[in-house]
Amino acid sequence: MDVVEKANAQRQKKWAKVGKVGEGMYAVVYRGREVETGRQVAVKKIKVGQLKDGLDMSAIREVKFLRELKHQNIIELLDVYSSKTNLNLVLEFLDSDLEMVIKDRTLVFLPADIKSWMAMTFRGLEFCHRNWILHRDLKPNNLLISSTGLLKIADFGLARDFADPGYKMTCQVITRWYRPPELLFGCRYYSSAVDIWSVGCIFAELMLRTPYLPGESDMDQLKTIFRALGTPTEEDWVGHTKLPDYVPVGQFPKTPLRDLFTAASADALNLLSKCLTYEPRKRISARDALHHAYFFALPNPSHPSKLPKCTTSAQLASKPLDDVDGNSEAKAAPSNRLKRKLTGPDQGGRSIARKLDFTKQSVGSPGSVF
Amino acid sequence: MAATPATLAEQEPTQPTKIPLYEASTQFKHWRFSVDELVRTRASMNEAAVDAIRATFEADEPGSSANIAFLNWEEEQLLVKLYMSKISQLCGHFRFPDEVEATAISYLKRFYLKNTVMDWHPKNVMLTTLFLAAKTTNNPISLEAFTTHIPKTSPSDVLDLEFLVAQSLEFEFAVWHAHRALWGIVLDIQSLPPAAAQTEDPPPSQLYDAALAHIRESRLTDAELIYTPSQIALAAASLVAPDLAARWSHSKLSASGSGTPPAALDATVEAIKSMIVNFGHPPNVNDVRDIDRRLKICKNPEKVVGSKAYLAKKAEEERKAEEKRNKKAVESQNAMANGDPFEELGHKKEALVDYDDDDDD
Secondary structure (H helix, E strand, C coil), X not given: CCHHHHHHHHHHHCEEEEEEEEECCCEEEXXXXXXXXXXXXXXXXXXXXXXXXXXXXXXXXHHHHXXXXXXXXXXXXXXXXXXXXXXXXXXXXXXXXXXXXXXXXXXXXXXXXXXXXXXXXXXXXXXXXXXXXXXXXXXXXXXXXXXXXXXXXXXXXXXXXXXXXCCCCCCCCCCHHHCCHHHHCCCCCCCCHHHHHHHHHHHHHHHHCCCCCCCCCHHHXXXXXXXXXXXXXXXXXXXXXXXXXXXXXXXXXXXXXXXHXXXXXXXXXXXXHHHCCCCHHHCCCHHHHHCCHHHCCCCCCCCHHHCCCCCCHHHHHCCCXXXXXXXXXXXXXXXXXXXXXXXXHHHHCCCCCCCCCCCCCCCCCCCCCC | CCCCHHHHHHHCCCCCCCCCHHHHCHHHXXXXXXXXXXHHHHHHHHHHHHHHHHHHHXXXXXXXXXXXXXXXXXXXXXXXXXXHHHHHHHHHHHCCCHHHHXXXXXXXXXXXXXCCCCCCCHHHHHHHHHHHHHHHCCCCCCHHHHHHCCCCCCHHHHHCCHHHHHHHCCCXXXXXXXXXXXXXXXXXXXXXXXXXXXXXXXXXXXXXXXXXXXXXHHCCCCHHHHCCHHHHHHHHHHHHCHHHHHHHHHHHHHHHCCCCCHHHHHHXXXXXXXXXXXXXXXXXXXXHHHHHHHHHHHCCHHHCCCCHHHHHHHHHHHHHHHXXXXXXXXXXXXXXXXXXXCHXXXXXXXXXXXXXXXXXX
């Protein structure tokens, strides 16, 4: 065996797959562990064999960027190895994501909690942008939450380096509800501001506990945005009517954010409005956002360990065996019973090819051998 | 919560001082060598390869390796260098941007720090690195479009090696390039105050294209494995406009307050310049042809499809796989017989690692 293949085999032996957590078209996610230390990990196995163009772009992007980015608010890629015709990414194990937390109606968010999640999101994003990387798919279920409450940006399958000015980029990025208007208008030259818009939508969602701008189609998305924030004028956003896919979608008046976000502080609304500014060049940067008054005003952000956490099925499975085994589903249920079904949004066959989806874990599976 | 300052300090060591982005990169951490290290790495890799291939020959027929002239590491390098220059030609053909070309060449260099041409001929590896680089730099091309434009190349020639190449790169796909640094220097130079004395340097507007030609030459050398992208870019600029480049670098040094004395930087730049001038050109084709001819004899027979050694290796692999399948079948039969459908999972508990990875299908 060649030296390189041997090294690969050595790496493979460092990690054990324990149980399947989710499966998509091109990837399977396993819960796993580091053999030597027992540390929990997630192993994302990407099936490359069936791909006619070899390693696919989202796998390549994820590996390329996560290999370089090491930050406490970005998911850590611990190792990469190949097995037969599969590529395996060993990622740090994270219990849940912000979408699950938002949807868990048993949880109450304090303003300090929201501030803490926002600070962690901006810190991770600032690090991406400082490294000239656009994420291009920020949304609550790509913001994973560790058992210690730390928020980590995940899923770099759509990420790319900033293009030089004059180089086109695709506008078909970012999940619709979090997509900024310049992309909806077909803008091919854009910047880190696209990610900031997404963060603004997430910020609003944390306060509302429901998606802020849920458009039903790309066209409806623009309408939804304008209905919420008012149709932009030429003065608000110079030149937007000249964008490739510009279409007028109707005139909507500007309503103060205060009307909807009744409980938010003035600082919070000021930061929100700076994230949801139409003109991308005037939208706040991640760096400036971190210096915004909102983060310096009271209340201080909650310590990650004090943040509300949902008791997910993934967490249940990591409990000692006798808790989970046998007929313990009934025993484990009480805290769960009040909850809206967490897997709700998955029923539309959401692909988990590029994400770590722990919501499909079956409770009490004997596969959990911790 | 009431941690004393001492324990806090233990738990959270003080933030290290901010390091430049480049120094956090995998390139800085894993792909830089001293000149001596490079020689040692290549020489020992070559030595190990020759030993292994010699053993294969001997296993087949004792004494058969006695008359084989194996390639030494310098000869390997020369062959690789020829294929680096081929990458440039292909990139011109595909109209790939500089980024693809530079990345593919970096991949090829990195690949042959861990592999020998006697196992993997650079002709195919070169194609794979180029195809992969197009993807990693966000300029993907379909495999079909790629292979139909290259004579005598099938999709499997490219794809079969993709994992091997990616493994050899340690899956570290991001490369920092000198041409990017050059662009920064050129932008920077435009804000320098005008020179006090008359110089023969070209105006900044012509600097980039002229210096880029030297960057391209530098790609055929070991420069990127030894120096930083900005050092190489400065050397390329200095070959075109020595005064301007020196003024820029000295102004930069005094502004940054770094401890580097200008003389030390100048010496580095001179070393890179001479590397570019002396080694920044494709090798003599006749020399390489001779090496390639010898390679036909000394290449690893295990890698030659259809050869005795190749078939022997395949048979051995098949035998092991068969053994594993049988073992598995017996285990699951036993599990059924015991009426315990989870028996197999119980086994997994003992054997922590799922080597089989047999949930593939």
